[in-house]
Structures are given as structure tokens and as C-alpha cells.
Amino acid sequence: MSKSKSNGKPVVGVDLGGTKILAAVVNKEGKLLSRAKKSTKADKDPDQVLDRICLVIREAVEEADLTINDIAAIGAGSPGPLDPETGIIIVAPNLGWKNVDLKGKLEGEFKLPTFIDNDVNVGTLGEHRLGAGKGVANLIGIFVGTGIGGGIIIDNKLYTGFNKTAGEVGHIILQPKDGPKCGCGNIGCMEALASRTAIDRMIREQLDNGKKSVITSLLKDKNARIKSGVLRDAMEHDDKVVSKALKKATYYLGVGVAGLINLLSPEMIILGGGVVEAMPDFFTSEVEKVAVKHSFPNASKNVRFVPARLGDDAGVLGAAVMAQMKM
């Protein structure tokens, strides 16, 4: 695209998820001027989902009392793996996508420079520029939800590496011999031991073994997935089953983070995602305790463990920041 600089124009940030699409207009100071949101309808075919993304972008622009001509660029965070150079989503299981040209679609529709990256990379960038990690040159963002994603900031830049795939903190391997199977096909990844999905499994294993828990009364349907808010409510009831599962999850998160500290010597660990947002103090303090215990004292010295600060806005803000940096 020929446009090279924003001349102070705002950009649009898009956060594409398996259940919802968010878009926001963001000015050059990183302020949100508007938000828009739609369900993804991932069961429809990719062309229809792409059209919905365009619709949400138009809504966000209209909501900010602007037109597309007032916008300098578009940034979008998407599930991956994806290729940030071509903007093609290689595989996105949550969306049922394979080789979908997200960048091409948006550039064709809006004639604006468009930049695509991994959703958690973009979320980490948002936290680094506008959230918990402002001014911190080297940090790791870890987002705990259905899976575990992350991003790495090195020397104030998002680090993506040789194949542009870096940051998969959920897939460092902590129990290769006899751990639970991970969604990625491997055994004993951190994601298989500490994600909300893993916590759900650990709770149900205890229930199946006859343990009593308030979870059974908190869940309307006993087969429904256990949401983060339900976990928090159970913890407020001092529920032993949930507490045991969360202690296990934070133990594995802490051990994984210890390895990351020994390996990368970050200044800050940012913990985010739905589960952490429901219990930010519990998660950060438990993970810090385990991580400091299992890492070198000179590597963990003065490392800060903090909860993410931007919540649901991390994705759109990070995508907007990415667009501002790259255009």
C-alpha cells in the first residue's frame, strides 16, 4: 500500500476470536474513540465471517463519527498459526479456517494498509504499550483461557523469531513422559496442565472420584464448561476441589515461568486471560511464589509479576498499536 504515515489519523484495531469479533477506533495517543462488537458465527464459512469482520470495522468507524477516509490503517489480531508478512491465517481451529487471506480481504475492502498478527502477540503488545508493561523493555505476557497463549517483548519490540511463530509459552513441555495430552498433539505442555480446560478436567476428575464441591450447584448444566467466574465463586466458598485444581494449575504455571526466567531473564511477567482476570491477585501471587522458588535468585531478582490491565481491550488496542508501528 502506498500510504506510509498516519498524519495523526486514527487507526482501527480488530480482535478476531472464536466467539466474538471486536473492533475499535484508536487515536495516536492510544485512546479508544469507539468500540463495536459482533458474534463471530464461526460455524459459517470463512467468507461470511470475513464479511462480518468488515461490518464490525464499519460500525466502529461510524460509532466514532468518522468515515473510512479518516482512518490511516487497520491492525488485526487473529488466532493462528498465521503468517504476519502475507497476512494469511494458516490454521485457526476455533474458526475452522485454513489458509484464509485475512489481510487481502481487508485491504481489498477498505484500501488501507493492513497488518495481521497472532492475537496473543498483539495482546502482549497492547499491555506493553498501553497497559501493565508500559516502559518495560523485556517482558513476557501469558494469557490463560481455553488454551494458554503468550507473547515476548525483547528490547521494546514484539519478538517473533525466524519463522514468526515465537511466543508459544503454552507449549513449553513440563511433563513429557506421563502428562495429559495437549490440544496440539503433544504430551504435558503447560497448556495441558494449567489452562482453564485443564482446570476443568482436574475438577471433574475429583468429582468423578466422589469429592463434594459447590461446583455442582453453581453449574446449571453439569456438562457445561466451567467458566472463570464460577471458579472464582467456588474459591469464595473455600471450595476444596476447586482450590486443589487451581493450586495445581498455578504450580505448573509457576514452574513454567521459572524456566522462562532462567532462560530469558525478563523484567516483568504479565498474567492475563479470563481465568486470571477473575482472580488476579490469587494467580499472580501463587505463580510468583512457585516461579521464584524454582528459578535462580539472581535471575528472579526484582522481576515483577503483575496482572494484565487492559482486559478485553488488550486485543483491539494492541492491534491498533501494531498498525501504528508498522505503517
Place this chain on the structure above:
Amino acid sequence: MSKSKSNGKPVVGVDLGGTKILAAVVNKEGKLLSRAKKSTKADKDPDQVLDRICLVIREAVEEADLTINDIAAIGAGSPGPLDPETGIIIVAPNLGWKNVDLKGKLEGEFKLPTFIDNDVNVGTLGEHRLGAGKGVANLIGIFVGTGIGGGIIIDNKLYTGFNKTAGEVGHIILQPKDGPKCGCGNIGCMEALASRTAIDRMIREQLDNGKKSVITSLLKDKNARIKSGVLRDAMEHDDKVVSKALKKATYYLGVGVAGLINLLSPEMIILGGGVVEAMPDFFTSEVEKVAVKHSFPNASKNVRFVPARLGDDAGVLGAAVMAQMKM
């Protein structure tokens, strides 16, 4: 120090180890002009070892038909943890050192700008600039010996992170629940599962269980540590006990490297250290097989697994390169 540039003068690189001290004079093209070597005598007190280091430096300079006035700077790789800014070795168990001012001693003695870093960081830098990793922007060096050390090159620079301690690949944790105890105090670090020390332990466990091995005849003293050359000889005899131990070690190395690939997306994995140097093809091919199997295909795509190329010279060459870069 006031001297800022070499004006083409050579530098001295020092490699300080628990058993020997190496020094070399290296010109600005990275060519070795001379080498010198002495035993460390780590049982003596630090002042005496420091004097021996100075002696080896003088010998290397004399061997190159030069005087100290012809030298632009000194770089030294040392066991750590250490502080590269102050040049103080915080703790070096192999040397029995605590808070030893290596930089201060060398600067006082030679009045030359002096730069200190971790021995494996420096070795990785050597391989990056002059060895197997020439021209590769993002790589990880893993050195398997008594322990497992490593270094990380990001965007053509040695990455040291917030606390200047990054690169401890040996202390990512692969079996926290029931793994063997590591020298660092933790459970299940890669070093405790895949170093020469771990291989030694796995062999002796099998011997204690009555398994037969050529190792017993290859070792003059059955309690002597099993050197890398002995492991290679046993493999050449198709020894099942040694083969089983090496397969386990390369499995854990491979799983650890898989996590590193998912996390950092390096372009190259360089494997070095005594054990690997004794069997470079076996180690690189086994580690590659396991690592590719356990990492994302799009992250492991085109990643090269190569043996280190500089052997014993990696330390002195890397230290010299570091001095050239920093002065």
C-alpha cells in the same frame, strides 16, 4: 577505560574453566595468532588463580611475538553467575569463588579495557561470529558437559535480558514432579536429565541393576567419571546400557529444544560441549528427530540442527569477539 577503538590492534580472549585456563591473541578478522594454556588449580585461593590467568595472558601475547602495548582489549568468559557490567564473578562453584573481581584484577594488571561474560554465552557468541552460526540472526547454543549451559542470539546480538542472566537452557524444567534433583537445587531441570553427569547416573543405575556393559572394562577405575570418549567407544561397541542412557538424554534434550522452538522460533540450534563433540552426528540427529516431533511444524520448519564447530577454541574466540564488539 579511556581507549575506545582498536585501530586494528588484536585482542586477547580468555576462557576460564574449572580445570584449565586458555588464552589466545585474536586479530580483527577473528584469526587466532597464538594460544596459551595452564591448569587452573582451582583448589588454590582466588588470588593465586587470578595470577595464573594473568600469566596465561602474558604467555599468549609473548607467543604471538607481541607486547601488551600491541593489544587493544581483553575479553574473558568465566563460569557464573556473574555480573557482566561490574565484571564480578558472583558465584562459581567449580572455582570455589564468591564475589571475585575478575575485571578489576585484569584491568589493574594490564591497563586495558576488559570485558567479562558467562563462559557459555561467550562460546555461543564465538559460534555465531566465527563458527557454525555465522550469518544466522536468531540461534540458540546448547553445550552439554558436566552441566548444560547455553546462550541465545537474538537479532545478531547475545541476549542477556533484564538481570543479564539469560541463556540458562539447562534450567528449563522438564520433570518437576518426580525428576532427578539438579545441581541448582531444583527437580527435573534439563541439566539433571541430559548432561554427562545425568548420563553417568543413568548408566550406573543400570549396572547396579545387574545389566552388563563394556563400560566396566573401558573404565580403569569403576568409580571414575565416565568421560565423553568412553561413551563414544561404548557406542561403537553397540553397548545397550550406554545406548539406552544416551537415548534418554537426547530425548530430554529434544523435548527441551521443542519447547525452545515453540517459544523462541530460532533459525538454528547449535549443539556443543564435550559429549556432543565426541558424537556430533548422533547427538544432532537424535535431538532434531525428537524436537521436530514435539514442536509445531510451522515453528520447526527449516530450523537447522548443527554441531558446534570451534571446539575448545569457542571460548577464547567468543571472548575475543565480545571484547571487539564492546570496546
